[in-house]
Amino acid sequence: MDRDYNVTIEEIQRVLKEKTKRFAFKKLEREVVKTGACVECGACAASCPVNAITGERINDKYVPKLTGDCTSCGICYAMCPRSFVLEEHLLGNVKSIWKIRTTANYKHQDGGAVTSILGYMLDTKMIEGAVIACKSTEKPWMPIAKTVTNKEDLYACGGTIYSHAQVVDEMIQGFKKNLTSLAIVGTACNIDAVHRMEEHPAGFFSIDKKASIFKVSLFCMESFNYQDIVAFLDKVGIDIKNVARFAIAGGQFKVSVGDDEQSWPVGELDYAAASSCAFCQDLSGKHADLSCGNIGSDEGWTTVLARTDRGVKIIKDAIKNGAIEGEQLESDAMLSVMNSARFKMNKYYGLSSKH
Ligand code: SF4
Ligand code: SF4
Ligand code: SF4
Incomplete structure (x- = not known):
């Protein structure tokens, strides 16, 4: 006897309507089927409430085709394991979203929240050290992974560096020197390595049960090869040793020399992007305790996605303690972070960012 699935479908439609954009089959076909991302599972055809999709066999390959009238309900797209419409596909689990900035008086970038949270954790002895990327003293803006154990060294390391740094290796060396509690700040790829x-x-943490790590991820669209950045700056007449600040915001790569800021569309530096970043789908660091960046907050503030109970508690305690100021945001605030995450995912699939 056929079972009645109407209630389930209505419920799914209600959730989709409330929580996601709704897409027609064409979007699934364009983004998943035609790109070769389809895993031939048949979930789309099985989920279509009006049986508009047929899984056809073409050269012994299962290919979902639209054979009926699509009502654009969006269910096939939402059920597909290779689509990325739902928040958790794009950003992972998030317990709460915050808008935060430091209360300390030191030179900082984008709200200085990460440095202040680490400073608070060091002050309260929650961690023995923080593993971060600092600027090399030999090559200007070349990132060097370093473990800092006090606020002075931490503040001296401020400034965003857009090249890979071996923070994971540095973290392991710290634990091997008998440290037991560290925080690590890295891009999503670094945090993914720690998660593994x-x-x-x-894995290291499965074997060394004493080691405790607090993971802070930085929003990351891409990082650049150091030599290519130096060459790019050279071409536009800037000596990297004179650069006071790098930033990426609003699709622009910004470079400050003294009080003067110049910017270029990030696309102009595509050739300088690290080859690894072409394989990256994670903007925010889904496995971090906290994910932080300048997307979604006003200038001078940092957006923080708190993903774990520990992450939420540290934010609340640091605000209470006065190390940072800020407030919890409504889930709507996640929209711009989600859009950036979707842009990155589209880039990965070689798609236009338009929907
Ligand atoms: S009706 Fe809904 S589930 Fe069916 S093909 Fe169209 S969007 Fe997909
Ligand atoms: S649900 Fe997605 S992955 Fe599965 S067959 Fe349909 S398009 Fe392919
Ligand atoms: S884009 Fe991905 S791979 Fe590249 S630095 Fe950022 S997180 Fe790492």
């Missing part, structure tokens, strides 16, 4: 060390039975 936590999850895999042979």
Whole structure:
């Protein structure tokens, strides 16, 4: 006997209407089927409430095709394991979103929230050290991974550096020197490496049960090869040793020399992007305790996605303690972070960012 699925479908439609944009089959076909991302699972055809999709066999490959009238309900797109319409696909689990800035008087970038949170954790002895990327003293703006154990060294390291740094290696060396509690700040790829060390039975944290790590991820669209950045700046008449600040905001790569700021569309530096970043789908660091960046908050503030109970508690305690100021945001605030995450995912699939 056929079972009646109407209630389930209505419920799904209600959730989709409230929580997501609704897309027609064409979007699924364009983004998943035609790009080769389809895993041939048949979930789209099985989920269509009006049986508009047929899984056809073409050269022994299962290919979902639209054979009926699509009502643009969006269910096939939402059920597909290779689409990325729902928040958790794009950003992972988020317990709360915050808008934060430092209360300390030191030179900082984008709200200085990360540095102040780490400073608070050091002050309260929650961690023995923080592993961060600092500027090399030999090559200007070349990132060097460093473990800092006091606020003075932490503040001296401020400033965003857009090249890969070996913070994970530095973290492990710290634990091997008998440190037991560290925070690490890195891009999503770094945090993913740490997460694997936590999850895999042979991973570092599965073996060393004493080691405790607090993971802070920085929003990241891409990082650049150091030599290519130096060459780019050279071409536009800037010596990297004179640069006071780098920033990426609103699709612009911004470089400050003294009080003068110049900017270029980030696309002009595509050739300088690290090859690894072409394989990256994660903007915000889904496995972090806190994910931080300048997307979604006014200038001078940092947007923070708190993903774990520990992350939420540290934010609340640091605000209470006066190390940072800020407020919790409504989930709507996540929209611009989600849009950036979707842009990155589209880039990965070689798609236009338009929907
Ligand atoms: S009716 Fe809904 S589930 Fe069916 S093809 Fe169209 S969008 Fe997909
Ligand atoms: S649900 Fe997605 S992955 Fe599965 S067959 Fe349909 S398009 Fe392919
Ligand atoms: S784009 Fe991805 S791979 Fe590249 S630095 Fe950022 S997180 Fe790492």
